[in-house]
Structure formats: structure tokens, C-alpha cells
Amino acid sequence: MKALCWHGKKDVRYDTVPDPRIEDPRDAIVKVTSCAICGSDLHLYDGFMMGMESGDILGHEFMGEVVEVGAADHRLKVGDRVVVPFTICCGECEQCCRGNFSVCERSNRNKALADKTFGHATAGLFGYTHLTGGYAGGQAEYVRVPYADVAPVTITSGLSDDQVLFLGDILPTGWQAAVQCDIQPTDTVAIWGAGPVGQFAIRSAVLLGAKQVIAIDRVPERLGMAQAGGATTINCEDESVVERLNELTGGKGPEKCIDAVGMEAHATQSLDSLYDRAKQAIMLETDRPHVLREMIYVCRPAGTLSVPGVYGGLIDKLPFGALMNKGLTLRTGQTHVNRWTADLLRRIEEGQIDPTFVVTHVAALKDGPEMYKTFRDKKDGCIKVVLKP
Amino acid sequence: MSATAFTRTTTRHRRTRAAARGLGWFSIGLGVAQVLMPRVVAGVAGLRGSERFVRACGVREIVTGIGILAARRPGPWMWVRVAGDAFDFAALGSAHNVRRPASRALLGAVAAVAALDAGCANALDRIERRGRPPVRDYHDRRGLPLPPVAMRGAARKDFEMPPDMATPALLAPWPPVALRP
Numbered sequence: 001m002k003a004l005c006w007h008g009k010k011d012v013r014y015d016t017v018p019d020p021r022i023e024d025p026r027d028a029i030v031k032v033t034s035c036a037i038c039g040s041d042l043h044l045y046d047g048f049m050m051g052m053e054s055g056d057i058l059g060h061e062f063m064g065e066v067v068e069v070g071a072a073d074h075r076l077k078v079g080d081r082v083v084v085p086f087t088i089c090c091g092e093c094e095q096c097c098r099g100n101f102s103v104c105e106r107s108n109r110n111k112a113l114a115d116k117t118f119g120h121a122t123a124g125l126f127g128y129t130h131l132t133g134g135y136a137g138g139q140a141e142y143v144r145v146p147y148a149d150v151a152p153v154t155i156t157s158g159l160s161d162d163q164v165l166f167l168g169d170i171l172p173t174g175w176q177a178a179v180q181c182d183i184q185p186t187d188t189v190a191i192w193g194a195g196p197v198g199q200f201a202i203r204s205a206v207l208l209g210a211k212q213v214i215a216i217d218r219v220p221e222r223l224g225m226a227q228a229g230g231a232t233t234i235n236c237e238d239e240s241v242v243e244r245l246n247e248l249t250g251g252k253g254p255e256k257c258i259d260a261v262g263m264e265a266h267a268t269q270s271l272d273s274l275y276d277r278a279k280q281a282i283m284l285e286t287d288r289p290h291v292l293r294e295m296i297y298v299c300r301p302a303g304t305l306s307v308p309g310v311y312g313g314l315i316d317k318l319p320f321g322a323l324m325n326k327g328l329t330l331r332t333g334q335t336h337v338n339r340w341t342a343d344l345l346r347r348i349e350e351g352q353i354d355p356t357f358v359v360t361h362v363a364a365l366k367d368g369p370e371m372y373k374t375f376r377d378k379k380d381g382c383i384k385v386v387l388k389p
Numbered sequence: 390m391s392a393t394a395f396t397r398t399t400t401r402h403r404r405t406r407a408a409a410r411g412l413g414w415f416s417i418g419l420g421v422a423q424v425l426m427p428r429v430v431a432g433v434a435g436l437r438g439s440e441r442f443v444r445a446c447g448v449r450e451i452v453t454g455i456g457i458l459a460a461r462r463p464g465p466w467m468w469v470r471v472a473g474d475a476f477d478f479a480a481l482g483s484a485h486n487v488r489r490p491a492s493r494a495l496l497g498a499v500a501a502v503a504a505l506d507a508g509c510a511n512a513l514d515r516i517e518r519r520g521r522p523p524v525r526d527y528h529d530r531r532g533l534p535l536p537p538v539a540m541r542g543a544a545r546k547d548f549e550m551p552p553d554m555a556t557p558a559l560l561a562p563w564p565p566v567a568l569r570p
Binding site for chain 2: 099204274352
């Protein structure tokens, strides 16, 4: 079959690879009908995440048709149309039973490596480094889905792929980012990063009743889309984020802050981001935490910080004194996708949200390597790429 | 503007900003070398005995580099670099015999960097004068069935907040206020 494979920094190729096969009775094989490039795939593309090996199949946002089912999978059947969440979960361990699917205790098959790196292993993820199990990803014609009797979301209604594809990652990720803020009707929610996750966080914050939603980015197309979703926007290349946020909140700062940027903050107008770039260049820091610092600084005391943005390793000069003294609550984590899928699918079916608004580019899977560049460089107004195998 | 023209314009702007950042880092690198190794740099530049002068120029380079990298509008800082190039050119010109090939090569290198700086400063000025490039317009991509103001709080009526993600009672406003509708 054909798949998009990682071969090193900025080197993604459309390769021929062996077809996947059932390895465990709970597995299923899915023929991919749509997949997407996620912002967190760019961390792999740019070489910022450790644990990748040449030839790894990328992709953790995908959906398709079940073409083969293992003997112990009594939930799915051949022909089912499914969206596959990016987190692989067993459904039986203590964490899964608590609904903490992204930290499933059993699905990461490289547990020893992950234990050493993070203290305790987190769930296996599709197409996302050997630290999270080294599973083949979904930017391919076919995918093996482990524990397929647990996470895949069966789509029975006539919704299009583009309407439901994002149930596997970015829609629940934006939703959880907002939910973690426990938004009150009096709250201002500031969201750093108006990429796809940021866009869904904006709509989620609106639907959950925030008084004011503010989006911060530097890409004009993203800011336009954020305004369409109901956000007041700040272009961080043109104005001071801290000054503007204080202006918009009567000098008090936003109650809730969401970091939808993560480890590759592109701020170039601040000394701390220069410092991060210099330290990163000499391998003394892995991530660039400009957004975290800014959130901690500007958030209203007793406020909440929600971090769906991906961080991979070590950060430096985090103002923990401010975090502690201001009594801020910090909520983080990969998304517990299956907590939200049934509810969000219902909201899509009812028309409360239409996720297709975020798709700006649709291309064939073979054009994936070029689309990675387009997405990374935000060329041609690119916000979200969907690939069709 | 067509998509192709838009891409071309955006790419040109990105390249200009990337060039400015590159020159900013170059400035810092040169400045650090001048401050830490003034004797070596003075030797290469044919300014032996002027180590304090070289070090002062290094401080100027570092400040200019930081300015270029940290400023929201780096154009003016790039012009500071151009002025510094002119100053360096004058200083080297007065210290060297321009008939010597080595001196001519050194002055030529400074002139080349000055030309690069001036070109970049000019391009940055043009960007700032013309404003941001036109963009694709996504203002019609709401993703919601009604205007956001009408959708505000629409999910609250049937959304059950998971207890482990709600604000813990100990951190909730005190005295309790009815924040939830």
C-alpha cells in the first residue's frame, strides 16, 4: 500500500510499504477514506519530537471503512464506517475506567521507554513517535487499529467525511481545552494560536457561554476565521498581546487562557523567544514556551490555564513564582477523545457545529509531502489540509 | 489578487523577514566575537592597538542585532545597521592603504554587507508602507448555524460538566455567587 513516511527533518515521502495485518484478535484493519495533517504532525516534520525512526508512517487523524476484523472484536463489523480517535485505549485499565483515555496504561507498547522519559507511560498514539508506541499512522491507504473494539466511533448517519473526520482529534481537543477552563458566563477566554485546534477552541468557548473570546495569532487568514467564529483578535506581530489583553479586560486580564500553540511558538518580538531559539539551537532546551510564559503573566489571579498545545521535553525560565502566587490552575494533557465523541457527534448531527469550516485544502495522499510544506509555511491561506488516499 | 500573486507576495514578505532575522543573528554573532576576542578581530581588520574601539563596535552590533530580532517593526533597526556599516567603512578606509589587495578585499566585504543591509532595510520599509499583504478571506467560515452572539452558551443547556474538570469547590468563588445561569 501507499503511505506518507517520515524519513527525517522536513523529509516526508509517499512510499510503498507492507499492508497492515491483524496482529491481535481485538484489532481491525481500516481502509482510509480521509485523513488530515495535524499541527502536531509539524512537530515531527520539523524534528522537534524525539523518538521517530526513518520509515515511520505518519498521521493520527483519519477515518474510513472497516475491511477486516479480529476474532475477539465483537463490536465492529466489515463495512462499518468509523472515525478513529488518535489515542489508542484498552477500555479496561484503571485510567480508561476513569475516562482518562489519553493515559491508558496498556496501549503503549514501548512502556519501558516512555516510563524512563516521562516517569510513567501514556497511551499509545497513531503515527506519533516510538515514545507513544510506534504505531503506524493513518496517512496511508490502510491502518491497523489496535483495541478496535473500544475507541473507533461508528458513523451511521449520512454525514460527510469532512463533517466527522475531526472527531478523531482536533474537535474534541478544542472542546476539552474549553471544558477544562470550566467557563462561566462572566469569563473572558484568551486563546493563543488560531490554528485548527484554536479555531475549535474558539467555537467551543462560545458554545459554552464565554462572555468574551479573544484569539491571538499572527496569520491574517487565521485571524479572519477566528473573527467569523466570534473572537476578538490580536495580531501578535502588530500589537502587544499583554497590553491589548489588559485593555480588553479592564486591566484585570482574562480569567481563562488556552495555549493552542505548544512547543514551536513563533513569537519573534520578544527577548524570551530569542533566548529560547538560542538555547534550542545549542540543544539546551527542547521546546519554546513563550505562550506559557505570556499566559502565566497576563492571566487574572485565581484564573485557569488550559494547555492542549503539545510540549515534548524541557522548557526553561518558566515564571513559576507568578503561577504559584497568582493561584493559577494549570490543566494539561492529550485529549481523552472518547469522553467527548458521542456528545460532539450529536452536536454535529443537530447542526450546532459544522467542522467543515476549517478545511481550506483538500489533496490526494500522494501530494502529502508538498502539502506538509504548504501547511507548515501557511502558504496559500492554508489552515487545514485533508488528504484523500 | 489571484491566489498565485498572493502566494508570491506572501513568500516575498516572508523571505524579507527571514533575511532580516538572519542579519540580526549575524550582527549578534559578530558583536560577540568583537567583545570576547577584540585582539583577534582587530588583527584581521588591520586595526591593531584599537581593541577598545573594536569592543565598542561589538556592543553596537549586539544591540542592533537584538533590536532587529526583538522589534515588532525591525526596519528602523536595519537602518541602524546600515549606518554602522558606513561608520565601519569609514573607519577601515582611514586605517588602510586602499591600494593593498587585502585592504581592498576587506573594504569590499564591508561594502557587500552594507548593500545587503540596505536592500533588506528598503524591503522592510516597503512592507511597512504598503501594509500587510492581502489575504484569503475566511470571514464567512463561521462553523456555527447562527451568528456567534446568538450561539453563545448554546451548549450549556445540555452539557454536563465532568466533575474532574470542574473548578474544585475549594477554588470556587467565595462567598458563593451564582455564576452559572
